[in-house]
Every structure is written in structure tokens, then in C-alpha cells.
Amino acid sequence: MNRKDREQIDHCCESIVSKIDLTKLLPKLLENKVYNRDDVNIPRWSKNLGAQNTVKDVLLTIKTRGPNAFKNLILSLRQSNHEDVADILEKQNNASSNTNFRQENLLDHHIYSDEFFSEPLIIEAMKDIIKEFSKRDDLNKVDSCFVIVTSHGMEDEESNTEIQGTDYHIASRQANYEKVLCTEVCDYFTAEACPQLAEKPKIFIFQLCRGKKKQNGVIHSRITTDSCAMKSTNEANIEIPRIQTIRNYSDMLIVQSTLPGYVSYRDSKTGSWFIQILCKIFMKHAHENHVQDLFNMIDAELKNLRTTNHECQTSSVQSLGFNKHCYLNPGLFMES
Template sequence: MTEEADNLDQLESLSLHPKESDCSSEVFPPAGKGVLVDLPCGHQMTSDYVVAWFKYYLKQKETEFTCPRCHEGRRKTKLSYQDICQRIPLTSKQREFLEENVAILAARRLCDFKACPGCQTYVERRDQRNLCVLYTLCTANMKRNYYFCWTCKREWKEPVTVQCANNGCGQKVEALDSLVKCKPGFKQEMLKKEGDDIYPTTDKSPGRKRLALLVNNVEFEYINDRIGAEKDEQSMERLLKALGYTVVTLTNLTAQGMTDAMQDFAQREEHFQSDSCFVVFMSHGDASGICGVSYQDKKEDMFRTDDIFKCLNTPNCAGLRDKPKIILIQSCRGGMDGSVDVPDSVPINNRRKEHREKDFCCLRSSTPDTMSYRNEKKGSDFIQDVVKIFDQHAHQDHIEELFRKVLKEFKEKHRDQMPCKERTTLSKMFYLFPGL
């Protein structure tokens, strides 16, 4: 990944236990999010929604925010960081994050600089032709000449040479695309064999406008932060982009912000040039819905999952009419453990772990009333297994078979949790045909 992408992907430091559920808890510090903001274009949004969109634009290396409700044909209003500061009372963490990343993007347009691998201070390269950079600050601290390679950002082994001697120098450090691509022959064969029972998909081209919405709530005002959720965000973004979707990632939304995000996503004009969409929610949750990040007037900040379906249904989303809409939700649905002790057939007194619910035909991370688990270093079992199954099998399996394989993975490896399919109304098979 590029240096600025690494920086933008890192959220402020958080702390949780290594094994953490996505259930809510009863701790209520003061809140300050969800305030309505008037934009110059006339639209009104909650402050958390505006900040989330600005962070999304920064991730795209843009320093100006465009109102998501200003569609084509209407003059789009752009807001700078200064405009946002005038309208929103940012927290110190928000201000620090935004200012740092705006400065990085602005500086990159003016000069050639990178972080020194020795001290992480940003350094400007004055000679554009020279890969070997002498950094005076580290030289003074180490009391010896400190050189590093501008390409691989590692200490230079032999300053007198014209070529870096570090292994792998010149290669970009990027996340490998581990998604197995579909072969054209397989697609032709399936369309010939099952054509009427397969949802139409548009071939890869500049005219295809697939969209995905990813909402990831990490920092909460009233419950524990979701450490490790950034790993899920990175994995899911990588998968969806490899599948040909433009991913809109919004973080740390209130319930109202999530409602706004769904309503605006449903109205995106790109859906008319798309063949499908993905919607991914990752947050705390309980039986009543998905948790927002705020807590105001001692009221639950809860987003109802039913609203996802309402926003994308036939009356409310004409652009996705008769097209597959795939929904993934990583959150707890209650406080119960997802497993129980049951007797084996022989001997009768021998007991083992087994799921409360299985063998039943959105994909949610857990069954009703049970918990979903997340590891602060690896991310959640649900998101990571979905990505793995899609990587390995999406080139030949339709979506419901992929979901079945996710369930099988949990049945065999994660005894305390079982994902489940809900409200599945696909009348045909939906093949992703990755790469085509």
C-alpha cells in the first residue's frame, strides 16, 4: 500500500480485550455527535455523516468534500476542511486526524517527501534523480551518516553505489489480490446451461458502475471501541474492489448517519449502470439492531436492519430493481453464547459443543440473540472467512453456495458462533464472475 493510504487507514489508538464480542455494554460517557449541519447546497446532514464522508474523500486523496446528495445535473457543492470546521464542532481527535491527513495530501502536491524509516519524520528529497538520501537528523542522533533508499524506505546498505542493495527494492508493497479469477469459458458454459436461471451481469467495462457501501463503526461514546475492525475494513475493501465494485467506506456513524447513508446510497445514479450491489455493516449490535456511535439523552443510538431492506426495495431504489442486492452484517444480536452442550450418541454421557441453530436455509454474522466475535489483531471470524471463501470459490460458485460454504466453515472451526442467511429472496443464481 502507499504511504498515505497506510496513514489514512490507521484509526486513532483504541483498546479492547484480545477476544471481543460486538455486543453493547452499559457505560455512558457524554456524547456530542449527531448534530444536524446545514450545507451550502441546502442539504442537511448529521455531523458524524459529514465527517465520515470527508474521511472517505481523504482516502481517495481528495482534500475537498462533495455533498453525496448533489446528483448529476445539479451543481455539486465542494467543502474544504476549513468549511467543515466552521459548521461542525470537531473533537480534538477528529481535528488532529483531519488536519494531519489534509496536510500530507497538500504537501505531496508541492514537494517530493516521505517518512524517514529511522525516525518517521517526513523528509523532502531535493535531488529527484538520487535514490540514496542522507538524512541529517538521524545522522546527528546516531552519530554516523544515515542513508535510506527513497524507493524501498530501508536503510541504504552501500552509500557509494548507485543502486540499492536491499532485497526486493523497487517493488511496491501492496496487498496481493488473492481472488481467483473466473475463466471466460466457465461463464459461457454456465450461461448456455443455466442462462434463464442466472441473474444478468454486465461485462467489465468503463460503462459498468458497480457500487458497494461499507459502514464500519469503530469508536463509540458509550461502549467499548471495536479494536481489530480496521482489519475487516481493509480485507472487505480489497475483496469488493477486486470484484469490480467502487467501495464507499464510511466510519463512525450514528443511527441517523447510517439511515442517511442508506438513503443516499439507494439514490445513487450509478445503480442504473450496475448489475448488483453490496452493502456491508460492521458495528456493535443487539436484538434490536445495529449500534450507532453516539448516546444522547440516555437514548439508545440504534439503527434497524429492516431499514437496509426498505431503502433498497423496489419502490425506493429504481436503479437496483430486479438486480441482486447482497447484504453482510457483522454485529452481535444478543448476549447468548452461540453453542450448547449436547450428548453424543455413544456413549450417552459424553458431551460436545454444537450450534444452537444449523441446517437452515443479507448474510448475518450470528443467529438471533447470540454474539459475534472479533479479534483485535486479526479482525472478526465472519468477515475474514467471507473474504477467504469468496477469494477461493467466487470464480465458480453462485452467491448462495458461497454463503453455504461460510456456514460450513463456522460449523467446523468456530463452535461458539453460527452465521445465518435471512430474508433471502433471490429467484435466480447470482454469479460474480470475478475478473470478467
């Protein structure tokens, strides 16, 4: 969706929410392919179609649904007897801004395509590419680094999460198959291996299965337990040595879409649960929340999703010396 249409939705959202009957509009949005029927948001929205917060969320999420979403939103509104709302949205937004800065979302410069082309993921080549990237001299000019791997995965015999590609099969594992562990990817970016990124935020995101186990939702009552207060140490007796070195494993945040040993769910049409929610949360909140809070928000939404068999998924975030708040502030730029 282009910037003008997204700005029009943002500008009109508050004024049109109360005019929309979602019980009439949502079926048309599904019929016109604005949303797929198995979209991860549908079960949550369906619980309270009459709430204005639900209507607002449906409208704002449309901004992430590709180049034809605005046109099909207008069509859906007219087909569901919301002509007045369609007219409001189609008017040009002539309001001018008096500020020198504008906050834009992460997708402003993202190129959408109706067709997606994919290349086979060859694990042997992947290791070389990541290693080569970690050695680049120009990394000393960047403030942070994101490494994102989406693939198949499994837990090996030593309970390590193993990334699998198209060159993986049972026979080759005993012959020329060279496995790649998530920990190996992170090892390329330690302070020793990649001094250009030393003491800079490094975020690793792995969207892949980590085993074959499936997590089931559990019915429970809310039971709390008392926690005992830990005894404080006498800090006055602790002597901190003044050594001018840095830790090798530091400033790393390792994010896994699921728990060790468990599968990671992926919709055959809309993609993985975790990545869908990640894109939504980063788009909406990355301009005002730090990275760790963003991943907390992602898991808060992930916990509401279930398969038809009530299976669910829990993401995992591991901090390796990542003890400062990292803000991305995407899209903040000076107006010309």
C-alpha cells in the first residue's frame, strides 16, 4: 500500500470507526482477499466484532496487506453498505503538517510483489555467507545488527537447535551433510570474531522448528505462590577489578520463534505465526518501544493463537549481556 493511502487510513480512522459494522464488513474483506480466512488475527477479532478497538485494529492492519488492500477495502465498504465511509476514505487528505518531523512505519520503503521468488536454502553456502558478512570492515559504521534466519529446523542429538535447508536429508547426514547450529551463527558475531560490532546491539531471530513436540493449551485456575525475598549481598565488601577488557559474548539478544524441542507453526498461505506478528508489532510500535519490549509484545499476541487441535506456541528470548534498552526509531526523517 502506498504512503498516501496509509496516511488516509491513519487520518480518518478515529472518525470512521463508529460508523463501521464489522459483522457486515469483515465477510466482504475476506471475500475480496484483503484478509485470508486463515489469517492469524481472525480468531481474535471474531471474539468481539462489536468493539471499536477491534474495528480500529482491523482498519490499521489493512495497511500491511499489500498494494491492492486499499482499493479492495473501498470495494468491501461499498458492498457492505458503508458508502459514506468509503467516500470519506477516498477524499484526498489536504491537511498540512506544521511539524518538521514525521513518524513513518517500517513498511514505508518496503517493496511489495504479487509474486514471490525463492531460492533453495543450501546450508553449506549459508555458513560461508554469514561468516563473510561478519568480517566486513564497514560494519564498524553501523549502530546495530539484525541477523534473521527463517528455515526448517530440528533439535540434534545433543539438544542443540539445528538449521536445516534443502540439502538436508537422512542419507546425506551420514555422508556430506554439514549441520549448522543457531549457536554457530551467533559465534560469528562475538567481540573476538567480529570486533566491528563489539559493544553494539546484535539481535538474532530464528524462525524454525526446534523439534517435533507440539505444545497444547492447558485449562487452569489462577494460582499464585508466595516468593521469598533474596538476601542482599554486602556490596561494600565486593571489590570490582578495573580491567580494560570486554566480554566476548555480550550485547546479544537471541530470539527463537518456539521453545527447545517444539515445532514452530506456519500458515500455508500467510506465513509463520511468529513472523506475521513480528512485522505487525514492529510496524506499529518500533518508533516508541525498545527491542526487548517489542518481543514481549510479540509473545503476548502469540499466546492467543491456537491450531484447530488447540496446539499453541511460545517464543523464547535469550539475553547474552544485552543489558541496555535498544530503540530503533524507524522512519524518523527531516522533511525537505
